[in-house]
Amino acid sequence: MGQCCTKSGSVSVVNNDVGAADGDKSKPSLAGRSPAPAGSGSGSGDTHSGKNTPVYSFSASPYPSSLPAGVAPSPARTPGRKLRWPLPPPSPAKPIMAALFRRQGRADKPKEGPIPEERHGGDEGERESGLDKNFGYGKNFGAKFEIGKEVGRGHFGHTCWAKGKKGELKGQPVAVKIISKAKMTTAIAVEDVRREVKILKALSGHKNLIKFHDAFEDVNNVYIVMELCEGGELLDRILSRGGRYTEEDAKTIVVQILSVVSFCHLQGVVHRDLKPENFLFTTRDEDATMKVIDFGLSDFVRPDQRLNDIVGSAYYVSPEVLHRSYSLEADLWSIGVITYILLCGSRPFWARTESGIFRSVIRADPNFDDTPWPTVSPEAKDFVKRLLNKDHRKRMTAAQALTHPWLRDESRAVPLDISIYKLVKSYVRASPLKRAALKALSKAITEDELIYLRAQFRLLDPKHGFVTLENFRTALMRNSTDAMRESRVPDILNLMEPLSSKKMDFEEFCAAAISTYQLEALEGWEKIASTAFAIFENEGNRVISVEELAQEMNLGPTAYPLFNDWIRNSDGKLSFLGYTKFLHGVTIRSSNTRRR
Numbered sequence: 001m002g003q004c005c006t007k008s009g010s011v012s013v014v015n016n017d018v019g020a021a022d023g024d025k026s027k028p029s030l031a032g033r034s035p036a037p038a039g040s041g042s043g044s045g046d047t048h049s050g051k052n053t054p055v056y057s058f059s060a061s062p063y064p065s066s067l068p069a070g071v072a073p074s075p076a077r078t079p080g081r082k083l084r085w086p087l088p089p090p091s092p093a094k095p096i097m098a099a100l101f102r103r104q105g106r107a108d109k110p111k112e113g114p115i116p117e118e119r120h121g122g123d124e125g126e127r128e129s130g131l132d133k134n135f136g137y138g139k140n141f142g143a144k145f146e147i148g149k150e151v152g153r154g155h156f157g158h159t160c161w162a163k164g165k166k167g168e169l170k171g172q173p174v175a176v177k178i179i180s181k182a183k184m185t186t187a188i189a190v191e192d193v194r195r196e197v198k199i200l201k202a203l204s205g206h207k208n209l210i211k212f213h214d215a216f217e218d219v220n221n222v223y224i225v226m227e228l229c230e231g232g233e234l235l236d237r238i239l240s241r242g243g244r245y246t247e248e249d250a251k252t253i254v255v256q257i258l259s260v261v262s263f264c265h266l267q268g269v270v271h272r273d274l275k276p277e278n279f280l281f282t283t284r285d286e287d288a289t290m291k292v293i294d295f296g297l298s299d300f301v302r303p304d305q306r307l308n309d310i311v312g313s314a315y316y317v318s319p320e321v322l323h324r325s326y327s328l329e330a331d332l333w334s335i336g337v338i339t340y341i342l343l344c345g346s347r348p349f350w351a352r353t354e355s356g357i358f359r360s361v362i363r364a365d366p367n368f369d370d371t372p373w374p375t376v377s378p379e380a381k382d383f384v385k386r387l388l389n390k391d392h393r394k395r396m397t398a399a400q401a402l403t404h405p406w407l408r409d410e411s412r413a414v415p416l417d418i419s420i421y422k423l424v425k426s427y428v429r430a431s432p433l434k435r436a437a438l439k440a441l442s443k444a445i446t447e448d449e450l451i452y453l454r455a456q457f458r459l460l461d462p463k464h465g466f467v468t469l470e471n472f473r474t475a476l477m478r479n480s481t482d483a484m485r486e487s488r489v490p491d492i493l494n495l496m497e498p499l500s501s502k503k504m505d506f507e508e509f510c511a512a513a514i515s516t517y518q519l520e521a522l523e524g525w526e527k528i529a530s531t532a533f534a535i536f537e538n539e540g541n542r543v544i545s546v547e548e549l550a551q552e553m554n555l556g557p558t559a560y561p562l563f564n565d566w567i568r569n570s571d572g573k574l575s576f577l578g579y580t581k582f583l584h585g586v587t588i589r590s591s592n593t594r595r596r
Ligand SMILES: Nc1ncnc2c1ncn2[C@@H]1O[C@H](COP(=O)(O)OP(=O)(O)OP(=O)(O)O)[C@@H](O)[C@H]1O
Pocket: 007, 094, 095, 151, 152, 153, 154, 155, 156, 157, 158, 159, 175, 177, 210, 226, 227, 228, 229, 230, 233, 277, 278, 280, 293, 294, 295, 296
């Protein structure tokens, strides 16, 4: 007990022939073969030292080329299974090594660039000496639980079966994740464990989230006592089905994932390690409930905050995580990867090395042409594409995804979406012209978008067809947990202050809560945009000077030449191009320009 092995060890024992069953060597981006062992490197490209090679160059893997000291490769979890896999084996780099290093206090961290705030104080000086490893948890684990066999292992701990000896859990089987204090060699490592428990405790209660019972500690370990899941990992079920789910079965899985992830996001918690290994079934039954586990890489994220530490698992990591600027949407990318795998049995982004996987994540388009995709419904394909959009702003949110035509079910409650709050906040603070532009756009959207917006409006509990700031506050508080306070999500209400003297009907709510980025990602965008412009011409377009437009868009005089085509010579009003640019706002490309 107390020995922690890395699951990424499973990679070390798998060779590159695995999964070659797909037999198509001309399509390297289509999963089907195993990546090289994480520890084996990939020739000259994998000599990443973590000191000089920028993570983003992708000329080298941000992962180190060998397992960290003290972490021995564990045996493959399911020997022999790899030969039957249509899928490559589990991620080579499991939780990305940066996180592992943070916990283990290794100096050769594979990160570069801006130092994430939590990294401060993670220096060697803090190691061992004077490190406070007291968590304030109960000390009587042994008196309360009888420990049994091991049920699983991860990078950071191992999990055992246990039975309650007294109290509420007397006679009841539970799972205990045991994290060795000896491996917590920095203040950050200690803080990570503290946060894992805090998040688990705060979020416990959702039906698709592992139920937390208690946390204990002694001189050697921290013990996280939680509900026992006896039905195994989602990964095992995917593999036992030969790698593919029917659409109906996939939907059952994806709905559960989205339901719990939307709940976490509303609380301001990003999971950061969503993958089939981190979903467990309560029982062996086919229709058993699935629960998300392992908040070891999770974090609180404030509404306008961007995180920058690279954590996650290679196959599931989003492009913006690799670019070190991300938020909740990163989880939706991972859900897109999981859904892709469920529907076709292959990984959307594949390569032999981690650096290759990252290149693929950043640049490659997933394959939707080969078998079985021609037989997959257009709705399912659209669903996956709208999650695997490389621009995180164009991705669906979890709550939105639950109303996508592929998953839509009138009888299922739609969760409150925190992204609505962010959008409404921006709307109420926007200029009258911008609001008029959005109003016109909202009148051109399709029924699919309206279904989602109606559901969100209903959740605000409108009185006589109107919502006020108070409705937003009440709806948020109704869903509030301790995690929400920690992530400072309620602060967003202060930023919505301009709404305090107003009320909003459904029509205005639609204008406030639509995202131009998301609409741009729709196949029917061209039509929506031209309809919206026709409405804008009638209801909102007006004469505007170059200076005024620049000010509206928060641009300086250097941007004036851009506006040549945006303002019509004939009448000095916005042209169609100008209207769409104005709606779009100054973001990706333009904000890069601004920074220079
Ligand atoms: N509540 C539970 N019931 C049954 N098995 C569990 C439970 N929690 C964890 N396990 C098993 O233990 C394994 C490791 O747990 P967990 O993922 O929390 O650890 P970790 O060290 O943080 O993992 P990782 O290496 O993915 O970061 C899981 O993959 C699962 O097989």
